[in-house]
Amino acid sequence: MSGPAAGTADAATAADAVCLGESMVTFLPSQPGRLADVPSFGRGIGGAESNVACALAAAGHRAAWVGRVGADGFGDHLVETIASYGVDTSAVRRDPVRPTGIYFRTATDRGTDTHEVAYYRAGSAASAMSPANMPYEELFAGRILHLSGITAALSGDCLELMRELTAARPGRPLVSFDVNHRPHLWRGGDADASVLLELARRADLVFVGEDEAEEAWGIVGAEAIRAAVPEPSVLVVKRGSAGATVFAPGPRPGPRSSHAGGAGVAAGEAERAAAGAGSGDTVTHVPALHVDVVAAVGAGDAFAAGFLSATLRGLPVRDRARHGHLMAAAVLTVPGDLTEPPARDHADRLVALGDDAWGTLRLGPGWTAADRASEEVRTP
DSSP states (O other): OOOOOOOOOOTTOSEEEEEESOOEEEEEESSSSOGGGOOOEEEEEEOHHHHHHHHHHHTTOOEEEEOEEESSHHHHHHHHHHHHTTOBOTTOEEESSSOOOEEEEOSSOTTSTTOOEEEEOTTOSGGGOOTTTSOHHHHTSEEEEEEEHHHHHHOHHHHHHHHHHHSOOTTOOEEEEEOOOOGGGSOSTTHHHHHHHHHHHHOSEEEEEHHHHHHHHOOOSHHHHHHHSOSSSEEEEEOGGGOEEEEEEOOOOSOBOOOTTOTTOBHHHHHHHHHOTTSSEEEEEEOOOEEOOSOOSSHHHHHHHHHHHHHHTTOOHHHHHHHHHHHHHHHHTSSSSOOOOOOHHHHHHHHTSOHHHHHHBEEOTTGGGOSSGGGGBOOO
């Protein structure tokens, strides 16, 4: 069982994956504490989709990030920093009027009550993205188009852009969608729940956390989430320390054809997506790793990048999820949202471990630099 492959675009395709979304300059605290008490901040970058692009490029793929930034110093910093990871930023648009978004955050875990984030993104350049001003040719140039629910929350124009990009059309690349529910970004009411569900059901590959599905949709459990989101060929339910559950089609015979799910996706997979959940799904549960966490930020984006990287390589579903866990572990063992991933052969050796060895694998700071996978294997 391998699930849907990424679209097999022409060899001259500009990118393996194109990621669209807002990236911002982030200010990281010099010490723990309330924002009111932090004396100084260091500058970095933050953005779910650009994080995925950077991780994919660092893993050896041709990745592009498409967004909109201000014609200001912060915009320069974003584009230059993202490009330094090997990401193609040539399709990024500059807004002569609107500023680049910025935000400040505390050092605590996002999931805790003490975590604070102060966003200054209202009216940002990215919020002006729309179907009229974004480069469709570049967006559809890759084998995968990766999107997230954050973009839909930025403005009405951004939502319309997301609807256009997820609309069924011939030759559409494989559309990957990370729900990324951020309640504070939405403009009240239940719009976030219905919009995120709508967009998820229009995608080919969906990432959603079990916790955010409960918060946004009131749905509990992986099977119930699949029942609510039957259309995507692959649904990845992230379950935190419990691991990930992947719903994907079993092997199907038949010719390959171009369709709304992306060029090169098997015709049988399109039929399964149209039929809905229960029509040939194989359910794969992949346990999470034991990780000595340094900072609990960026893991979701890193997991998506690892899963997409393995998807581009045509690996089996279990291995895709394991690569996701490894990429997440790389980020969890450093202070920031981005880091150098493990070398591919190193990661492949870890992914190939038997279930018992995988279950006892423990990773801590510096593990990605080790030359031999056995150096990180120890019982918890």
